[in-house]
Amino acid sequence: MSRETLAAKRYAKALFEVAAQQQKTLEVEQELKSVVEALQSDDVQKFISAPSISVSVKVDVLKKALQDKVSQPVVNTIELLIERGRADLLSDLLDSYIRIEGESLGIADATVYSTYPLSEQERETVAAQFGVLANKKIRVNNVVDKTLLGGIKVMIGDKLYDGSLAGKLERLETSFNRRAQ
Numbered sequence: 001m002s003r004e005t006l007a008a009k010r011y012a013k014a015l016f017e018v019a020a021q022q023q024k025t026l027e028v029e030q031e032l033k034s035v036v037e038a039l040q041s042d043d044v045q046k047f048i049s050a051p052s053i054s055v056s057v058k059v060d061v062l063k064k065a066l067q068d069k070v071s072q073p074v075v076n077t078i079e080l081l082i083e084r085g086r087a088d089l090l091s092d093l094l095d096s097y098i099r100i101e102g103e104s105l106g107i108a109d110a111t112v113y114s115t116y117p118l119s120e121q122e123r124e125t126v127a128a129q130f131g132v133l134a135n136k137k138i139r140v141n142n143v144v145d146k147t148l149l150g151g152i153k154v155m156i157g158d159k160l161y162d163g164s165l166a167g168k169l170e171r172l173e174t175s176f177n178r179r180a181q
Contacts, residue, residue, distance in 0.1 A: 005092055005096070007086065007089055008089040008092030008093040008095070008096050009092075009096040009100075011077060011080070011081065011086075011089065011093050011096075012093050012094075012096035012097040012099075012100055013096075013100055014077075015028065015032075015073055015074070015077050015093075015097060016028075016097055016100045016101060016104070018073040019071075019073055020104070022071075022073070024071060025101050025104075025105065026101075027071065028071060028073060028074060028097075029097060029098060029101055031069075031070040031071060031074045032074055032093070032094050032097055033094060034069075034070070035066065035070060035074060035078060035090070036090045036091055036093075036094045039087070039090060047061070048082065048087045049087070055082060055083055055085075058082050059079050059082050059083060062078060062079070062082060063075060063079065066078065077093070078090075081093070102136070105137075106135075106136050106137055107136060107137045107138075107139060108134050108136040108137070108138055108139070108156050108157065109138075109139050109141060109156070110126070110127070110130055110134075110138045110139065110140050110141065110154050110155065110156045111141050111143055111154070111155040112126055112140050112141065112142050112143065112152055112153070112154050112155075113143050113144075113145040113148060113152060113153040113154075113155075113164075114142060114143075114144060114145065114148065114151075114152045115144070115145065115146065115148045115149075115150060116144060117142060117144055118140070118142045123140045123142065126138070126140055126152070126154065127139070127140050130154055130156060130161070133161070134156050138156070148164050148165070148166065149164065149165040149166050150164065150165040151163045151164040151165045151167070151168065152164065153167065
């Protein structure tokens with residue numbers, strides 16, 4: 001694990017502990033996602049990384065931009081990262097926060113690849129079926145993949161459940177090849 005990932009994990013753990021004390025873990029996750037997304041723009045990145053702009057000015061501008069939009073723990077974390085020159089950790093911080101939150105609350109994120117956008121009913125069905133397999137509450141993120149012939153692929157953490165037509169055909173071919181040998 002890289003030093004950046006370890007540092008991001010420490011910040012994420014501290015943020016999660018504060019959010020848990022305030023019973024706002026899911027809200028903080030959503031706020032953090034919004035902040036990370038907003039800070040990804042090229043203009044904001046140039047501003048944050050500009051050596052000619054003092055850290056105090058950067059912190060003041062970001063505090064004013066985030067004021068009344070996100071909770072104080074998120075503002076404090078962003079401020080701390082900017083002050084320490086670690087703004088590059090924001091994406092890793094978000095990933096680590098989601099992982100810590102999931103482990104603590106029994107939640108897992110599943111990326112579901114399908115040939116078309118899943119309806120809410122289909123998302124709930126996938127969440128229920130894979131929730132039993134993973135023994136967690138599943139949050140579904142649907143990704144449309146036109147390269148699939150049919151079926152779905154579900155990625156939960158580092159596990160891939162391949163229910164696609166291509167995956168089934170591949171397993172069938174492997175089975176036939178074993179028998180032929």
